[in-house]
Amino acid sequence: MREIALHILDIMQNSTAAQANMIRVSITADPKADTLTITIEDNGCGMDSELLASVTDPFSTTRKTRRIGLGIPLMKASCERSGGSFEITSQKSIGTTVTAVYETDHIDRPVLGDLAGVITDMAASWPGVDIQLRLMYQAKQFEFSSGEAARMLGEVPLSEYSVVKWLREYINEGINEIFGGVLSEILG
Amino acid sequence: MKSLAELEAIRKNTLDQIKMRQSKDGIRVVVGMATCGIAAGARPVMNAFVEELGKRKLADVSVTMTGCIGVCRLEPIVEVFNADGSKVTYVKMDPDKAARVVAEHIVNGRVCQDLTIGAAEAADK
Numbered sequence: 001m002r003e004i005a006l007h008i009l010d011i012m013q014n015s016t017a018a019q020a021n022m023i024r025v026s027i028t029a030d031p032k033a034d035t036l037t038i039t040i041e042d043n044g045c046g047m048d049s050e051l052l053a054s055v056t057d058p059f060s061t062t063r064k065t066r067r068i069g070l071g072i073p074l075m076k077a078s079c080e081r082s083g084g085s086f087e088i089t090s091q092k093s094i095g096t097t098v099t100a101v102y103e104t105d106h107i108d109r110p111v112l113g114d115l116a117g118v119i120t121d122m123a124a125s126w127p128g129v130d131i132q133l134r135l136m137y138q139a140k141q142f143e144f145s146s147g148e149a150a151r152m153l154g155e156v157p158l159s160e161y162s163v164v165k166w167l168r169e170y171i172n173e174g175i176n177e178i179f180g181g182v183l184s185e186i187l188g
Numbered sequence: 189m190k191s192l193a194e195l196e197a198i199r200k201n202t203l204d205q206i207k208m209r210q211s212k213d214g215i216r217v218v219v220g221m222a223t224c225g226i227a228a229g230a231r232p233v234m235n236a237f238v239e240e241l242g243k244r245k246l247a248d249v250s251v252t253m254t255g256c257i258g259v260c261r262l263e264p265i266v267e268v269f270n271a272d273g274s275k276v277t278y279v280k281m282d283p284d285k286a287a288r289v290v291a292e293h294i295v296n297g298r299v300c301q302d303l304t305i306g307a308a309e310a311a312d313k
Contacts, residue, residue, distance in 0.1 A: 006226050006227075009226060010226050013222060016255075070223045071223040074223065074227075114235075124252065148192065149195055155203060156202050157206075160202055160206070160247065161247060162198050162201070163195070165242065170190045170192070173189060173190055
């Protein structure tokens with residue numbers, strides 16, 4: 001995967017498979033530590049310690065169609081080759097949190113990518129799930145919640161083209177506001 | 189800076205159109221978006237569908253994502269559910285093919301036979 005946003009999308013799909021109705025993606029850039037930390041937190045069904053211990057193994061999956069699951073191992077490998085780390089914690093019937101850390105200026109760190117598109121499309125595809133995004137850099141913060149947007153929209157669905165277009169622009173503005181000039185791929 | 193309050197205006201503007209649409213069931217486009225699909229380029233394909241449908245103002249066609257459809261070697265896979273409930277499965281998609289499916293299948297009702305899973309399976313034999 002060439003973008004961090006694609007890894008995030010992949011992990012978020014696990015949350016929907018775990019019946020979550022809230023998925024919160026937080027991205028924090030810490031210039032002192034030179035880290036970019038991504039957490040994906042859900043309130044899905046969670047995992048017991050046995051499953052949790054096996055999920056970073058590519059030959060582990062809950063799917064019935066195939067015996068391989070690559071989403072988590074791929075993101076873990078992507079973090080580790082960028083001088084970062086990867087961790088999952090989970091509690092049965094409470095939820096799961098994935099924490100992925102990248103070294104911001106590491107040459108192998110993938111670009112953030114089309115994060116606005118990923119969040120918007122997830123919101124449009126899973127109207128019953130509150131998709132939240134929080135971006136942080138020093139004192140600056142940007143927050144978005146698809147649940148809040150859905151309340152403003154009333155009967156108009158999040159998948160409506162004019163809404164999708166607007167949300168993408170809105171989230172992109174937030175990304176530029178918080179990470180412009182901070183991540184080398186996003187101009188200030 | 190934009191504010192979420194602007195959604196209120198979008199709501200007012202689109203509400204009437206939506207009410208008109210509710211009577212008929214539209215076509216649904218579903219893009220496979222598991223690890224296999226994402227890695228094969230399903231995101232640009234989904235974007236192309238959204239953009240192309242938006243450009244043509246085909247607002248009663250929905251585009252959503254789903255998990256693994258099960259034939260990872262043929263990703264990106266897109267399923268088009270017609271209004272009558274029948275389904276066409278397109279495989280090895282890209283943004284240009286997505287534009288073609290919108291023009292030929294969704295607008296004109298002619299299935300792009302050469303892009304379907306049936307054509308891909310026949311070619312493999």
